[in-house]
Amino acid sequence: MNIRAMKKILLLILISIFTVKIADAQEFTLDADIRPRFEYRHGFGDLFPDNAKPAAFVTQRSRLNMGFTDEKLSLYFAVQDVSTWGDEQTLTASDNNNSFSLFQAWVRYSFTEDWAIKLGRQVIAYDNQRILGEVDWAMQGRFHDAAMIQYSKNKFKLDLAFAYNQEKQSNLETDYTITGGFSYKTMQMAHLSKAWDKATFSFLFMNNGFQKYTSDPIPQTDGLYYRQTTGAHVVFPLSVLTITGSAYLQTGMANASTDLSAFQYMVEAKYQPGKVTLIAGFESLSGTDQVGEEKNKSFFPLYGTNHKFNGFMDYFYVGNHANNVGLNDAYGKVALATGEKSSIGLNAHFFFANAKMANDLGQNLGTELDLVYSKSFGKYVKIGAGYSQMFATESMSAVKGGISSENTNNWGWVQLIVNPRLLTYKFKEN
Numbered sequence: 001m002n003i004r005a006m007k008k009i010l011l012l013i014l015i016s017i018f019t020v021k022i023a024d025a026q027e028f029t030l031d032a033d034i035r036p037r038f039e040y041r042h043g044f045g046d047l048f049p050d051n052a053k054p055a056a057f058v059t060q061r062s063r064l065n066m067g068f069t070d071e072k073l074s075l076y077f078a079v080q081d082v083s084t085w086g087d088e089q090t091l092t093a094s095d096n097n098n099s100f101s102l103f104q105a106w107v108r109y110s111f112t113e114d115w116a117i118k119l120g121r122q123v124i125a126y127d128n129q130r131i132l133g134e135v136d137w138a139m140q141g142r143f144h145d146a147a148m149i150q151y152s153k154n155k156f157k158l159d160l161a162f163a164y165n166q167e168k169q170s171n172l173e174t175d176y177t178i179t180g181g182f183s184y185k186t187m188q189m190a191h192l193s194k195a196w197d198k199a200t201f202s203f204l205f206m207n208n209g210f211q212k213y214t215s216d217p218i219p220q221t222d223g224l225y226y227r228q229t230t231g232a233h234v235v236f237p238l239s240v241l242t243i244t245g246s247a248y249l250q251t252g253m254a255n256a257s258t259d260l261s262a263f264q265y266m267v268e269a270k271y272q273p274g275k276v277t278l279i280a281g282f283e284s285l286s287g288t289d290q291v292g293e294e295k296n297k298s299f300f301p302l303y304g305t306n307h308k309f310n311g312f313m314d315y316f317y318v319g320n321h322a323n324n325v326g327l328n329d330a331y332g333k334v335a336l337a338t339g340e341k342s343s344i345g346l347n348a349h350f351f352f353a354n355a356k357m358a359n360d361l362g363q364n365l366g367t368e369l370d371l372v373y374s375k376s377f378g379k380y381v382k383i384g385a386g387y388s389q390m391f392a393t394e395s396m397s398a399v400k401g402g403i404s405s406e407n408t409n410n411w412g413w414v415q416l417i418v419n420p421r422l423l424t425y426k427f428k429e430n
Helices: 003-022 394-399
Strands: 027-042 055-069 073-084 100-110 115-122 144-153 156-164 186-195 200-213 221-238 241-253 259-271 276-285 327-339 342-352 364-377 381-392 409-418 421-426
Touching: 364 394
Parallel strands: none
Antiparallel strands: 027 055, 027 409, 027 421, 055 073, 073 100, 100 115, 115 144, 144 156, 156 186, 186 200, 200 221, 221 241, 241 259, 259 276, 276 327, 327 342, 342 364, 364 381, 381 409
């Protein structure tokens, strides 16, 4: 998004604020979110190649959130700039990197105390964000352009979402060629959840339609193919022990010509007697054998916040590892509160392929260790730092395209998050 488009968005927001005033709204809020992050990458997301040099850089999110609510109506705008330090000249008249964007812009209207409709660009996130999440670690975040019908009563919630995406306004054809990030042309979703005094249960069904093409020398659009994701998530506390579990199935088509039959399940136990938190868990995401498999059996967690699962070095399911051998992840985590507003944690992941490897290779992919420290300063400032190291195997090398597994693979980062509430203004009714 260029500067001119950004100015139009800001002008629209200012007009909306003025409209809110004369409408005697109940409340207007203004929040900021600024987070610079330094990263050192030496094998992040993929094995480190021979004769290569590591990368180091600073990225920054600068986001402004504006919200308005009254008895029936809610509006929300979020505009942001996501850029790398130094990606523009220090004396420049325009932003050539199109780093400005509209992250959220939605309106919600409550027809009754229980029923509402929400329309526009919005975050859709549920449960532990394994299938649908905000992806807040990624500076840009994830949004959906959708319409949502919402029902809520007596700790029961139901969300029904619908989306129909196009690249542009057109008088002819409805082709949709945006494919990155599992971009869909159509989406229908139902999410229901029930909470009790402590336990929660939720159910998700999502149907995504993707643009299909012929196999002609010059491919032509040929309708849509569909993928369904169905499953449940449960949280059950038992005093200082909390059990969390999930199970999902994926059916339909993996692509325009291959049937899909895949699954995911996870079980995790968290023990938190005091300042120490201990977690042990196991997650399995089905995969496709490297040899002799006709049907695709590879589960992909689509639109989830995948960075928080399967190791922070993002070797699996963060824009990668689709249609592959899947993953079995046995993990343990320990976190210690080192002060009133600080903590340090160590995570260990033991990775195995879920499906059979070629060339008689074993299923052990490697081990990852993640060390993380976080501290809050006051109400709005937080700093985090981390170091991770991957100990890969020959099987990991085969999964990652033959890059040597013998090189050192590590990653370090430091991040500052400043997210103050800048303004809360309540208007008096006449």
